[in-house]
Amino acid sequence: MSILVIAEHDNAELKGATLNTIAAAKAIGDDIHVLVAGADCGAVAEAAAKVEGVSKVLVADNAAYGHQLAENVAKLVADLGKDYGHILAPATTTGKNMLPRAAALLDVQPISDIIAVESADTFKRPIYAGNVIATVQSSDAIKVVSVRATAFDAVVAEGGSADVTAVDIADDAGVSSFVGEELAESDRPDLTSAKVVISGGRGMQNGENFEMLYKVADKLGAAVGASRAAVDAGFVPNDMQVGQTGKIVAPDLYIAVGISGAIQHLAGMKDSKIIVAINKDEEAPIFSVADYGLVADLFDAVPELETKL
Amino acid sequence: MKVLVAVKRVVDYNVKVRPKADGSDVDTANVKMSINPFCEIAVEEAVRLKEKGVVSEIVVVSMGSKQCQEQIRTALALGADRGILVETDEELQPLGVAKCLKAIVEKEEPQMVIMGKQSIDGDNNQTGQMLGALTGMAQGTFASEVVVEDGSAKVTREIDGGLQTVELKLPAIVTTDLRLNEPRYASLPNIMKAKKKPLDTTSPDELGVDIAPRFKTLKVEPPAERQAGVKVADVAELVEKLKNEAKVI
Ligand SMILES: Cc1cc2nc3c(=O)[nH]c(=O)nc-3n(C[C@H](O)[C@H](O)[C@H](O)COP(=O)(O)OP(=O)(O)OC[C@H]3O[C@@H](n4cnc5c(N)ncnc54)[C@H](O)[C@@H]3O)c2cc1C
Numbered sequence: 179m180s181i182l183v184i185a186e187h188d189n190a191e192l193k194g195a196t197l198n199t200i201a202a203a204k205a206i207g208d209d210i211h212v213l214v215a216g217a218d219c220g221a222v223a224e225a226a227a228k229v230e231g232v233s234k235v236l237v238a239d240n241a242a243y244g245h246q247l248a249e250n251v252a253k254l255v256a257d258l259g260k261d262y263g264h265i266l267a268p269a270t271t272t273g274k275n276m277l278p279r280a281a282a283l284l285d286v287q288p289i290s291d292i293i294a295v296e297s298a299d300t301f302k303r304p305i306y307a308g309n310v311i312a313t314v315q316s317s318d319a320i321k322v323v324s325v326r327a328t329a330f331d332a333v334v335a336e337g338g339s340a341d342v343t344a345v346d347i348a349d350d351a352g353v354s355s356f357v358g359e360e361l362a363e364s365d366r367p368d369l370t371s372a373k374v375v376i377s378g379g380r381g382m383q384n385g386e387n388f389e390m391l392y393k394v395a396d397k398l399g400a401a402v403g404a405s406r407a408a409v410d411a412g413f414v415p416n417d418m419q420v421g422q423t424g425k426i427v428a429p430d431l432y433i434a435v436g437i438s439g440a441i442q443h444l445a446g447m448k449d450s451k452i453i454v455a456i457n458k459d460e461e462a463p464i465f466s467v468a469d470y471g472l473v474a475d476l477f478d479a480v481p482e483l484e485t486k487l
Numbered sequence: 488m489k490v491l492v493a494v495k496r497v498v499d500y501n502v503k504v505r506p507k508a509d510g511s512d513v514d515t516a517n518v519k520m521s522i523n524p525f526c527e528i529a530v531e532e533a534v535r536l537k538e539k540g541v542v543s544e545i546v547v548v549s550m551g552s553k554q555c556q557e558q559i560r561t562a563l564a565l566g567a568d569r570g571i572l573v574e575t576d577e578e579l580q581p582l583g584v585a586k587c588l589k590a591i592v593e594k595e596e597p598q599m600v601i602m603g604k605q606s607i608d609g610d611n612n613q614t615g616q617m618l619g620a621l622t623g624m625a626q627g628t629f630a631s632e633v634v635v636e637d638g639s640a641k642v643t644r645e646i647d648g649g650l651q652t653v654e655l656k657l658p659a660i661v662t663t664d665l666r667l668n669e670p671r672y673a674s675l676p677n678i679m680k681a682k683k684k685p686l687d688t689t690s691p692d693e694l695g696v697d698i699a700p701r702f703k704t705l706k707v708e709p710p711a712e713r714q715a716g717v718k719v720a721d722v723a724e725l726v727e728k729l730k731n732e733a734k735v736i
């Protein structure tokens with residue numbers, strides 16, 4: 179049976195996490211369809227049609243889907259999804275918000291945040307803040323699965339030529355509406371897909387001091403992240419939180435500055451290829467996962483790092 | 488209005504759990520159990536709404552073994568009014584939990600259900616959304632602010648790109664994120680008082696809910712261990728290693 183992948187997008191651009199999710203779909207089977215639900219999202223559908231391995235693109239272009247309200251999109255996904263063997267979405271906040279709702283409409287127990295496909299019904303997923311990896315086998319007729327993007331290499335965004343079909347469903351459940359949003363503006367790469375990430379913790383002391391990290395980031399083409407403690411203290415906004423309950427990252431290089439290395443933080447970054455820790459406490463747990471540890475005061479080390487790069 | 492809060496008994500967040508040697512399950516024998524941190528935030532939010540006069544009654548519900556009474560009592564000590572335990576020793580999965588909650592919602596008819604966005608053991612992040620589907624209620628997930636007025640709730644949500652605000656018709660479901668509030672500690676007198684608050688027990692059977700698991704855990708294992716690396720003497724050595732050894736810059 180075919181696989182339905184729910185596209186992540188902002189009505190203008192197809193987001194990278196979709197490409198990782200399609201990669202997971204390819205590990206399951208080959209007839210892969212992509213659903214683009216949005217408003218004025220034609221450009222996204224065109225982009226999806228070009229993705230390697232996609233055989234069909236369904237577009238539901240309607241105001242009701244413009245802001246990805248879960249109440250509306252989940253109904254659409256359940257309506258379309260009942261004819262599929264698998265429904266996959268990226269485990270982003272959009273996917274996590276919508277997918278379980280769609281699954282419950284289909285009377286299916288979804289499988290969250292998979293990191294490997296063992297077979298068409300068996301998947302690996304982290305539990306307990308990544309301290310344990312569970313292999314789970316679904317017995318539902320339709321498998322509804324969210325995919326951890328960092329665990330799958332993205333498929334190529336070019337080369338395909340799938341059919342694009344408009345879907346004639348427009349469901350507004352009428353129970354929720356969009357009021358507004360405050361999106362972080364940044365010229366730096368996206369945290370979850372950056373090759374290099376530099377994160378600051380409570381040791382940074384305040385928001386102004388993050389400027390030091392931004393300077394290093396700009397030299398390295400890096401994204402900037404933070405620990406929960408730094409977000410809770412108001413140094414930086416919530417979208418920068420890395421960890422079990424924030425964003426999961428796995429860059430080539432992760433630099434942790436003034437972060438102690440609590441398990442909840444490690445859960446979000448320990449799959450990075452190379453980890454660097456800068457901390458003045460040589461006993462800090464972060465050093466137990468760091469490839470290169472520098473015991474130093476960050477207020478000396480970070481400016482020096484910037485000049486030496 | 489009445490609020491229903493779901494609280495889950497989980498392994499305390501300070502405990503580092505390990506798989507059992509035979510890989511059949513996680514070893515949770517004799518570890519400290521607590522109320523899921525996100526559920527604690529849910530209770531706190533309900534209590535604050537009550538203190539503001541928006542909420543008149545807070546009912547807490549937990550599903551699982553008899554020991555979940557401890558977590559219900561904790562919630563009662565924090566300010567909830569009465570508790571419901573849906574007792575079972577069977578394995579619970581979020582769909583089953585959501586179906587039990589739906590049955591409770593039908594009985595209690597709350598105007599709002601507040602629950603955690605995820606539990607720190609299963610890390611599923613599903614139950615609230617599934618309850619939304621089963622009841623038709625709107626959902627405000629990953630909430631960092633909740634404002635109730637004129638039969639609706641404005642919920643600010645922590646999303647990947649920043650913050651989003653949605654307006655939900657009541658009754659609605661809210662799932663909590665870390666920044667919604669900072670839970671209080673229960674005072675000793677309130678812990679004593681909580682012992683006398685009503686706590687009813689029911690079961691999935693009595694609620695007429697089938698909680699049969701839909702997935703089987705074949706195996707649990709530790710993640711690939713990372714080897715601790717080396718300590719470098721100074722920034723110059725760090726940069727040299729990153730360039731020439733790791734080749735990542
Ligand atoms: C339910 C729940 C979910 C959570 N989710 C997350 C999550 O997703 N992400 C997350 O990060 N955390 C999460 N946490 C929080 C986590 O447990 C830790 O509290 C948090 O990660 C600590 O942040 P930190 O390392 O910045 O602060 P601290 O633990 O206070 O560490 C600060 C570090 O900075 C060092 N330092 C201080 N000054 C300097 C200096 N001048 N130079 C060099 N080093 C210095 C110190 O030695 C120390 O090691 C969660 C907790 C709970 C209960």
Ligand SMILES: Cc1cc2nc3c(=O)[nH]c(=O)nc-3n(C[C@H](O)[C@H](O)[C@H](O)COP(=O)(O)OP(=O)(O)OC[C@H]3O[C@@H](n4cnc5c(N)ncnc54)[C@H](O)[C@@H]3O)c2cc1C
Nearest residue numbers: 493494550579580581602603605606609610611612613614
């Ligand atoms: C006896 C038993 C055996 C288990 N065996 C396994 C196993 O073998 N493998 C495995 O992976 N997991 C097992 N689990 C854990 C279980 O599958 C999930 O953790 C659980 O179903 C809910 O998932 P979650 O908490 O991650 O949901 P989430 O969707 O992350 O929870 C979100 C919120 O839903 C509410 N909620 C969830 N559960 C409850 C509850 N029970 N009572 C009240 N509110 C709740 C809370 O408000 C919570 O914050 C077992 C659980 C039990 C009780």
